[in-house]
Amino acid sequence: MDSYKKSRRKSIIAWIIAFVLAIGAAIVSFTPFIFMVLNSFKEKFEMLTKGVFQLPDQLNWSNYTEVLTGGFANYFKNSVIVLAISLILLLFISACASYPLARFKFKMAQPIYAIIVACMSIPVHITLIPVFKMSKSTGLYDTIWSLVGPYVAFAVPISVFILTSFMKEIPREIEESAEIDGCGKIQMFFSMILPLSKPGMATLAIYNGVNMWNEFSFVNTLTQSAQNRTLPLAIWEFQGQYSMNTPMIMAVLTLTLLPMVIMFIIFQDKLVKGMTAGAVKG
Template structure:
C-alpha cells in the first residue's frame, strides 16, 4: 500500500515537472518570437521601402508593400561615390583590426602569463582608459592629425580606432589567456621554445575564439563610427560609410526610399560577416563565460 502511494506521488511529481518544463519552454518561445519580431521589424521596414519609388511611400503608406521591385534606388546609389566610401571603410577596418588584435595580444600575453612588479599598475591604467569619453579627445586628436599632416586622409582614423579599442580588448583577452593551462607553456619550454615561440605557436592559436569575438565587437564599432570620421576627414575621397549616409541624407532628404537603399547597402556587409563568423562569436562568448 505504501509503495503504491509513493509511486503515485512520484508520477504526480513527474507530471508537474513536465508541465513546468512545457510552460517554461512556451514562455521562452513566445518571448523569443516577440524579440525576433522587434529586432527584424526595422530591418524589414528598411529593405521593403528601399524598393519603392520616390513618392510611393506618401501615396501608399510607409507600411504598404512596394507595387514592384524597383532597383532604381540601388543603381542610383552605386553610380555615386558609395563604392568609394565602402572601399575606404573596408580598408580602414581591415588595417585597424589587424593592428588592434596584434597589439592587444602582445600586451595581454605578459599581463596574463608573467609575474613582474609593474603588472598590476600597467593593467589598471589600461583598464582605466576604458572610462575616457571619446568626445573629449576630438580636439587634441584633430590637432595631432593636423600637425602630422594626416588630416583628411583615411590614415588619420586608424590611430584613434586602435587606441580606443585597445583597453577593452586587453581587458577581455588578458582574462581569456589566464585560463589557458600553464602545463602547455611548460611543456613547450621543455621542448626548447622561448617566450616568443610560445606566444606565436601556442598562445595565439589557443586564443582564436577570443580574438574572433574581439574582431567582431571592435569591427562593428569601427564600421559604424561617426565622430572621428566626421572630425578628421573633409573630402569625399577620405570619407567612410557613416558619412556617406550623412551625405546622402542631405542630398536626398525628400527621397526616403533612396536613403533606405543607402542604409541597406551600408548594413549588408556587417550582416554577411556576422552570418559567416557567428559560430566563432558564440564559441568565444561561451568560452569566456565558462572560464570566467
C-alpha cells in the same frame, strides 16, 4: 512522482516563456530591417502614398543603381581599408599586451592591468579636439589614415580586458610541456597562445569591427573631403543630397548594413564559441 511532474511543468513553462521572449526579440530586431529593405525598392513618393510595410508595386532597382554610381563605391573602399588596417593593428597590439598580463607573473602586472581597465571609462568624445589638433600637426588631417590611430587606441582597453581574461583560461600545462621541449616565450606566443586564442580574437574582431564600421564622430571631425570619408558620412551626405527621396536613403542604409550582416552570418559560430569559452569572463 508529484515532484517530478511539478519540475517538468516548470521546465515546460520556462521553455514557453523563453520561446515567447525570443520571438518578441526577433520581431523587434527584424522589423526595422524589413522596413528598410522594403522601402528601398519603392518609387520616390510611393512610400508616402501607401503603407510603409506594404510591398512595393514593383522592384525599383534604380535606387541601388543610382547610389552605386553616385560615389558610394569610394566610401565603401575607404571603410574597408580603414577597418582592415585598424583591426589587424588592434588584434596584434591587444594580443601582445594581453599575453604577458595573462601568463607572466611580475610586480607591475596588476597596476598596468588596472590602468588599462580604467581607460575604458574615458569618454571618447572628450578627446575629439586633442585628436583633431594632433592630426593637423602631423599632417594626417583629411586622410583615411587619421582614423586608424583613434580607432585602435580607443579599442585597445576593452580588447586587452577581454583577451587577457580569455588567455588566462588556457591551461598552463600546455606552456610547461612546450618549455620542456625548449620552446621560447616568443615562439610559444605565436605557435600556441595565438592559435588557441582565435575564438576570443574573432569575438573582438566582430565587436570592434561593427563599432569601427558605424563610427561617425571621428570621421566627421578628422576628414573634410568626400574622397576621404567613410560610409557613415556617406549616409549623412546622401541624406542631404536626397532629402526628399526616402527610398534612396533606405537603399544607402541597406548597402551599408549588408557587409556587417554577411560578416556576422559567416563568423557567428566563432563569436558564440569565443563568448562561451571565457572571452568575457572578468
